[in-house]
Amino acid sequence: MKRHDIIIIGAGPAGMMAAIRAGQLKKQVLLIEKNNRLGQKLLISGKGRCNITNIQELDGFISNFSHTGEFLRSAFAKFFNNELMKFLETKGLRLKTERGGRVFPKDDRSDSVLKVLKSYLDENRTMIVYNSPVTDIKVGKNGEFSVELKDKGVFKAAKLILATGGLSYPLTGSTGDGFAFARGLGHRIVDLRPGLVPFETKEHWVRDLQGLSLKNVRIEFSSGKKSIVSAIGEMLFTHFGVSGPLILELSSKVVDWLNETKNPVKLSIDMKPGLSQEQLDRRLIRDFESQGSKIYKNLLAELLPAKLIDVFVKVSGIPPNKKANQLTQEDRRRILRLLKDFSLTITRPRPIEEAIVTRGGVSTKEIDPRTMQSRLVKGLYFCGEIIDVDAVSGGYNLQAAFSTGFLAGESAGKDG
Template sequence: MCRYIFRHFTHLRKDNIKSVNPIQEPHRSGRVIVIGGGAAGLMAAGRAAELGADVTIIERMEAPGKKLLITGKGRCNITNSAPLKEFLNAFGPNGRFLYGAFHRFFRDDLLDLMRRYGVETEVERGGRVFPASDAAADVVAALLSYVNNGAAIKLNTRAAAIEHDDQGVTGVRLETGELLKAGAVILAAGGSSFPATGSAGDGFRLARIAGHRVNKLYPALVPLVLKEMGFAQACQGVSLANVRLTAFGCDRTAVPDMTINYDYGRGTKHEKPPVPMIESRFGEMLFTHFGIGGPITLLMSQAVARALDDGPVTIVIDLKPALTNKVLDARLQREFAAAPRRQLPALLRQLLPEKMVEPIAILSTIPPGRTAATITAEERHGLVKLLKNLSFEVKTPLPLTAAMVTAGGVELTEIDPRSMSSKLLNGLYLAGEVLDLDADTGGYNLQAAFSTGWVAGEAAAAFARQQ
């Protein structure tokens, strides 16, 4: 798959990118400079150029759209079919900031744009929308075709600062010292995840220099490292379906004796969980050599990362969420009675994946070698509790460089949601992952990048024309 993507990406670079080197000064009226050639930057540049602005993208990498190429495992989950309310809920409390942008440019507008440039789409499980070709390179090609209606790209170029005076933005200073004059600047340099794709934190640095507050950054949609790494290593590669994962803001000894039977977290209906519960999700997860990963782990990772600032976090896995403690105990009773000579590992094989049998047997209070007929009711109850409350303390999430998305970013109260313009600096617009916006997996984050980019491009083009 990787060879396919990058072979097509090379083709894109040769045929679909208008490169400018160097840019001719003096400043042309109506120039818009876009910092960043990712999802938000390409959309912003395309929209601004469509409205007649003189647009130049500054891209630090040798080619644009590199992070887009690896999203969705190379397939590029561009949006989701969820209704607007669910879409906004996926971003948590900050989702309301996107209300205006989504009303201006949302899913149907994005799909129409993709179709205009030859990309058909299809909806899959969970409402995820992918290109029908399953090729992220086709999405990048469509965006570049949109950009090439009037914008140009300056590759291998890094911005050092956004220049301004008392009236507002005057241009962008490059690392080389060169000043590119402009009537408006769109900051769409991404977050700090996957720095090899160009998303290396430049946007936050530039925003700070321009006077904006950047809220603390956290990894989002990322696996978690457990303190009990030995268990994880013994179960490495085990994928569990239909389990419940719950995070508590306490150490293992303080986890309350309770059974959670509902989801809690961003996008869910439950508003106030019992203390000290942080989040709970039902679905699929897996064990890795360092801890846990998989869909529900990724969904919970941002909340866990933030909670670790305040103290220990314990993860509890309910391996049999469809069964109450009483029902599971009755099942064990029946199976023990049906096979009185079997030892615990043989009995557990009917309940667990093979690689989990020995680790769970070791964690139980039942001494090795005991047969089912000799297991006491108290020992059986302890086994039920273990299967329903398998707990581990979280050491840390994997770092930002391994995260799919950066949580945190430029403070939203400093941005006008109607235009993505800075409230602190005239002529500056911000879009995409540089903003303090992040959502669950499923295409939500890319839609936000496209929508904020489109709005920023439109507003910046209008502002630059007035200069």
């Protein structure tokens, strides 16, 4: 049986960074990964382009996280966006900043990021075992950790870093094993739920709109008279309901609302957010008068994307061939209302497996934010998505994984 200074379970961005930092501090590290390669999720991140971080300053950066974001302040103070960019650039990776401060590798390839991480791991001669799911963890009377690998025996270390990620996209290896290990070691796991997730709708006609993307629309999720959240951006119809950047961005508040209240949620789409009701009404009157012989369906072509027209006509209940000069005041009011408040009924979020991030995880109250060490088990550290922190998209989640990984590796590498 081999002993190591530090065992790290999970070779995602958090685990790799922890291994690199502990290795730089001359610790003998064993990095254990259940897959046959490193960083599977990192490779698919940002649609294969890997949005590694965001150039936003610290307070603004933290405001993009759920309520536990403050927990990350010490980790960010130690290793933040500039440090991460320098760390990658030192090994020759060229970076670029896009809209919204999002940072990507210049060649738009996530494997270029992985290549840099690998080269740091090689430089430190990190020992990596692949194809090795950890099946059990025990703590001896002397505080030493025994880590059992499927078919590969038991490995021991004085320090253990859990970096097994969350529950989403399980094909990448993130199947939530770490939550069971943490629970077994006495930690509380905050309710696991999907973050950055699409929604299913009651209306089956969304299937006819599959693939249609609406840009610059205002959407609002509400329940009864209560507005849950609203913003302007781009959304997408899918075969089951709605997705796209704006829907994912606002999804966390809606998931929490559905979990806490079980009350039904309405999604309202304002197709013309730049125009007030009055302005839009004046435009409709003008169009109907000037194009009196045009049929209703064809009039809509100037107001809506082609793919939406048939569904819009059906929902409005107005005969598609009715001429503009025959449309009544009530017809016009109905069209106006649908353009400003095209509504769908949200039934549920898609399962956590389809979420971009996992919300919930090891409670931040039981981890020292200055070291990432467990407050319950000496020598146990956490980093990455296993912790109850999550953010909107924009490079924040990966930065959190890298920063907590760096801090966990440094603390485990330095502590007595």
